[in-house]
Amino acid sequence: MSWSWEYLPSEELVAGGAPAAFLTAIEQKAIEQKATELVRVAEALHLDRTTHEGSGEPMRYLDVAGGLVAYYVVPRLELVVICQVTPPPA
Template sequence: MSWSWEYLPSEEHVAGDAPAEFLGAAEQRAAELVRAAEALYLDGTTYEGSGEPMQYLDVAGGIVAYYVVPRIELVVICQLTPPLA
């Protein structure tokens, strides 16, 4: 396996009508999270813990909610809260 990220349940549901600038910044941070998780969990498939709890990032004035699932080498983006207009 190799690490990746995805929206859960879907990009349409999570990203909705988020502004393009915020969405781009959120996806860039998701890629950074993948690289960090890959360095932290060298072989995530052998991980035996319960995984990390939900975490939140401030991205371009908005918030990204995500969690890491080491066993399937995945960063899950489950909520985007764009900045207020």
């Protein structure tokens, strides 16, 4: 397996309703770059994911383009899950 990231439950439910310009900025730059960075960090912190015990890390928040992205890491699945995208105030 190799580390990756995804929206949960789906991109439409996580990011739906946010302004198109904000989502474009996030998807093209911020989320993919930040998620890739999160994946690298998670991979480094959990070199041997098979020895990980427990439910994983708590929910974390990342400031992206004036908005927030909520995510958590699932070491056993080698996965960073993005579960909420909050656009900046209008």
